[in-house]
Amino acid sequence: MFTTHLKIAWRNLRKNALFSLINIFGLSIGLAITLLLFLFISHELSYNSMYPKKDRIHRILIQTNSEFDNQTWATAPPVMASALTKEVTNVESAARLYKHNFGKSASIRANEKNFTENMFYWVDHALLDIFDINMVKGNSFNALTRPNTVILSESAAKKYFADQDPIGQILLVDNSKRLEVTGVYQDHPKNSTLDAEIMASSNGAWFYERTSWGNVSFETYCLLKEHVSLQSTEIQMAQMLDQNVAKEGQWYSLSLQPLDKIHLYSASYHNSYASYVGDIGEVRNLGFLAILILLIACINYMNLTTAKSQKRAKEVGVSKAMGAQSKSLFSRFYIETGLVTGISVVLGVLLAMLLLPAFNALTDQNLSLQLMANGTFIGVILGVWLLTTVLSGIYPSVYLSRFLPKEVLSPSQKQDQGNILVRKGLVVLQFAASVILIVGVLVIYKQTQYIQNKELGFSPENVMAISIRGLKDGQNKNALAQEFRRIPDVKAVSFAQGYPGLDVSGYVLQKDGTENERGLNIQMNTADSEIAEVLQLKFLSGRSLPKNKSAKDTLVEVVLNKKALDYLGFTAEEAIGKNANIFYQQEARIVGIVDDFNFASLHEPIGAYAFHNNTNEGKSFVLVRLNTTNLAQTVSHLKSSFSKIAPNLDFSYSFLDQNLAQLYQREKRAAKVSIIGSVLAITVACLGLFGLAAFTVEQRRKEIGVRKVLGASVMGITHMLSKEFVKLVLVAMVLAFPLAYWIMSNWLEGFAYRINIGWIVFVISGAIALIIALLTVSVQSINAALTNPAKSIRTE
Structure with missing residues (x-):
């Protein structure tokens, strides 16, 4: 059968x-x-499904209070790992990860060659056991127990030492710290949150024995004991926090994030070290x-x-x-x-x-x-x-x-009436879905264009950021700046801790008389006088930072943005010469006010920001504004000048506009996938409509022939055959528009700066759907209308 x-x-x-x-x-x-x-x-x-203990591995999360906008941070205090192991009975072990220099790249010298490493981590030895890191050379039990030791991924070992045995070799990090290679581990899988190419021992690092509960810069993972609940562990963690931090000083609470949730449920979290977050x-x-x-x-x-x-x-x-x-x-x-x-x-x-x-x-x-x-x-x-x-x-x-x-x-x-009704309903459903997709694509495209074209308050185009981590001596920096300025296409040079789009130091700005209040969070970027020229900031009053500053001068000058100024309650002119309470025991004087600029993603509103010349903060980048039509040649000149001053450092650079574009990688990917997917979905819908139109024409072929004999025009026959489908598409629009508006309004809620969904989006979407339907149906209709009526009648 x-x-x-x-x-x-x-x-x-x-x-x-x-x-x-x-x-x-x-x-x-x-x-x-x-x-x-x-x-x-x-x-x-x-x-993260490949780790044997995955069900027991959790990351510590920090939930801040309203003073920090109730944000969730993926980093914890340096004391957290040891406190969890000692004071929380449900925890078997815990370990910290600290991405080198707060997430910045490391300059590596190996075998008399210079490299840049973006995936350099300082880790506690216990991490190797928690994640069961598979060593191919060396022993995981003691590979990172000694200070100044490091293990490499197989790819990193190949990169730095080619076919040589890496064990016992030395890496010079940032031209200052010598690390001995004690092991090689298998490359982390592509679908692992852990992405370290180099893991150095935290033993002997600056944070190793630090007991602070305030600095939260370390990703911390813990391994729970078997058969213990998440809820009871979090209760013990709350008790641990109460025992170590007074209630009035607790500006955050603690929670656990299961390992299998880290990749897909951390997009809105701050301070995550993972290079790719889903x-x-x-x-x-x-x-x-x-x-x-x-x-x-x-x-x-x-x-x-x-x-x-x-x-x-x-x-x-x-x-x-x-x-x-x-x-x-x-x-x-x-x-x-x-x-x-x-x-x-x-x-x-x-x-x-x-x-x-x-x-x-x-x-x-x-x-x-x-x-x-x-x-x-x-x-x-x-x-x-x-x-x-x-x-x-x-x-x-x-x-x-x-x-x-x-x-x-x-x-x-x-x-056949019921059958026809069902077919019409299915056509309406198809085109309603297509219209929703068209609206979605237009909104995503408009929002993406808005992000790309929005005035940021500074000019990131043609600004190169060159890493100078390891360039310690001030004379070397001055010499480097002089070498760069000799290049004709270099317009301005500034040394800075960071740049817009990159996290810098976080402090708290307070008004006079509000010392008992938390104040306003502010990003502080150490820079020099040329930072305003390099970024082309717009001054509302005052001037940039002074060009020369004595090492013995304890006065800190700051240039604030308008957001910080509004909090202090001054006018732009009044603020000049006033003191800003930022560094607590160190005086900070306002010398300039610049207009607000977007230093972070447009998902977030503009916050308080300041440039300052506090000598306690280091400068990790030299920012260079270029004006060139021959970029390759200019980069070559910059590299030559850099190698002349810093022969032991790798020339690692990026452009600010490209770095800012990375902040919207998910949106761009969503836009591309949505456009391609929507085009294909509409193509499939049109195939069905084409088939229905062909069948309708076939059923009415005799009628079309008779109408032509009686004088009907091609346009009239096309209109007759198309109008029924047009009605269905119009019904689909009426059903689709409200749902599309609701869906895309929710999507736009994720942006602090976003477009308004105007009526023009729906007009364009409807017109596109209607034109597509008409073109699809008209191909069959016109073909039928042009057929010899005698043949149509005879065939029938």
């Missing part, structure tokens, strides 16, 4: 080649995109997009199959007259659906394999074809095939198998 049904299904596919091709092609596209999106989603969900919202949106595309493809099948119901009616009637049961016919039509979806799955997998490199480039991932060969993915493919078959075949199988012989022999115009 199955073989017979399969042969009939294959015969019907060949007999209706156009509709079969449309169905298979539409489903193939939908399945290919669904499979690619599943690969991305499954990769994101797999983060977003559960993005995963959900992509999952929604995959389901939507697959649903649209399934609707195509339902529409096209039920549209042919009158042609299949005689087949059903004859079969039932010969004794066939509805159950047997139901199976036959489901086998036909399964055949179509099976062919589509095979083609979809092949298409997904071909598109994988382009998809990787689009999503900044490194997904491999090997992921498609594992049992889980094969199971998913079979599951998708089964789900697609069930969704696509449920209505056609039920509808077609219910035909009665007497209805076939004496057809009525009312017989």
Whole structure:
């Protein structure tokens, strides 16, 4: 019976080649995109799943109070690890990670060569046991127990020492600290939160025995004992905090974040050291997009199959007259659906394999074809095939198998009304989904453009940031600045602790008479007098920092932004010469006020910011403003000058505008994926509409021929055939617009600076949907209208 049904299904596919091709092609596209999106989603969900103790590993989170805007921080005090081990009975062990120089790159010299390392961490030895780091050389039990020791990933060992044995070799870090290599470990998997290429022993580091509960700069992981609850552990942690910090001094509380939640649920957290943080919202949106595309493809099948119901009616009637049961016919039509979806799955997998490199480039991932060969993915493919078959075949199988012989022999115009109504409803659903996608794409595009073009309050273009960590001597810095200024295309040079887009030191600004209050959080950036010229800041009053400052001068000059000025309550002119209470025991005098500028992501409102010349803070970068049309040559000159002054340091640089663009990497990726996904979803919807239009034209071919004989024009016939579909698209718009507005308004809530969703977005979206529908239907309509009427009538 199955073989017979399969042969009939294959015969019907060949007999209706156009509709079969449309169905298979539409489903193939939908399945290919669904499979690619599943690969991305499954990769994101797999983060940190490789660690044997993953269920017991947790990261310490800091929940700040309202004085710090109730933010969640992924870093903790330096004393936290030892306190957890000693005072919280549920904790088996704990360890800290500190990314070198508060997240900045390290200059490494090895084998008489200079390198830059962005993934350099100082870690507690216990971390190796918590994460079961797999050593390929050396011993994890004692590799990091001694001060000034370091272990390398296999990739780092190859990078620094080529084919030499790295054990016992020396790394010179920032031209000051010598570290002995005591081990090599396997590279961290791509789907691991841990991404260190170098892990140095915290033993002997500046923070090793620090007992502060106030400085929160260290990611801290703990390993819970078996069979203890998260809730009871957090209660013990609260008790630990009460025992060590007075209530009035507790500006934060503690919580635990399970290891499997770190990657996808930390997008809004501050101070995380991970180089790549996912977003559960993005995963959900992509999952929604995959389901939507697959649903649209399934609707195509339902529409096209039920549209042919009158042609299949005689087949059903004859079969039932010969004794066939509805159950047997139901199976036959489901086998036909399964055949179509099976062919589509095979083609979809092949298409997904071909598109994988382009998809990787689009999503900044490194997904491999090997992921498609594992049992889980094969199971998913079979599951998708089964789900697609069930969704696509449920209505056609039920509808077609219910035909009665007497209805076939004496057809009525009312017989197909329910079928027609369902088809219209499915077309409305398809285009409602398409309109929502079009609105979403337009809003995401407009917001992305707004971010890229928004006036930031400073000029990041043509500003290079060069790392000078390890350039200790002031004379060397002066010599470097002089060398740079000799280059014709260099317009300004400034030394600074950081730059907009990079975290600098956090302090608290207080008004006079409010010493008992917390005050306003302020970012403090050590800089020199040329910082304003390099960044092209707009002064509201005063001047930049002084050019010369004696080492014995304890006075700190500061240049505040308007946000800080508004908090102090002065006018721009009044503030000049006033003292700012920032450094507590050290006097800070206001010498300038600059207009507000966006020094962080546009997800956040502008905060208080200041440039200062406190000699207690180091300067890690030289910022260079360029004016050149030959960038490569200018960079070469800069590198030559740098190597002349600092031969033991690597020339590591970046551009401010590119660094700022990295803050919106997720949004750009979402925009690209949404645009491509939406275009494909609409393409699939148009395939279905094209098929329905072709079938409608075929049904009305005799009517079209008669109308032409009676003088109807091509335009009139096209209008007649198109107006019904246009009505359906208009209904889809009415249904889609409110939902699209709600969805995109929620998405925009994640930005402190955002566009307004105006009516023009909906006009453009509606026009696009309408034009697409008209073009799709008109192709068939015009073709029918141009056909010789004698041929149409004779054929009929």
